[in-house]
Amino acid sequence: MKLGNLILVACLALPGVALAQSSVGKAVVGGKTVTLFDDGTWKYADAAAALTPGACEDVTPTVQFCAAALGWATTPPASPEINAAYRIDARHYAQYLIEDLGSDDGLTPEFMRQVVLDNAQMATGNTPEVIDVQPVTLGALTGDTVVYKAKINGLDVVFANSVFVEPKRVMQIMTYAIGSEFSPQHAGYQADFLANTKLAD
Secondary structure (H helix, E strand, C coil): CCHHHHHHHCCCCCCCCCECCCEEEEEEECCEEEEEECCCCEEECCHHHHHCCCCCEEEECCEEECCHHHCCEEECCCCCCCCEEEECCCCEEEEEEEECCCHHHCCCHHHHHHHHHHHHHHHHCCCCEEEEEEEEEECCEEEEEEEEEEEECCEEEEEEEEEEECCCCEEEEEEEEECCCCCHHHHHHHHHHHHCEEECC
16 A cells, blocks of 8 residues: 555545545536536536636535645545545645535534544554644634644654534545644645635535
8 A cells, every 4th residue: 555545544534424526527518617526416617717727626516625826736535535635745745525414413523523533543553642623714614623643654644634514514624744743834734725725605
């Protein structure tokens, strides 16, 4: 298993029973560009945005990320539970995990924070060390960023996992870095990643 894939496995939060749709490509329908999703649905793409350098790409039908403007390159997700994955250099990675479950199903921010840590432990075989829990916003949403460190085959990896629980959706927007501390550079990448995540109204 590749190092990137092994690291990504540690980030999975819930079983893939209610995953949000992931973008799988673009096509032309009736002369207009559409974004195709893995469940067979589609929506019209914003033609003006597609021509703009640094334009936002659909992660799901309701979430976009402006990756190119920041220098993030798309990478293949390590598992179907991950909606989109990115890399900015050999040390820093990011991903989205968005599911169609939420507070209407009984999920709470406290539960999700524990799930994140439990799954990191299950995936790595090591107890993650919580470095910090910080309040965070994404537009009108509020959530928490859980910053923690875990060892993967003896390698230190630090995760910054921002979790947002809505009535019908839970989002994990995370960056992770190979290293033993939450560096200012990593913190900046997480802040930029969140700032360039766009939610549909």
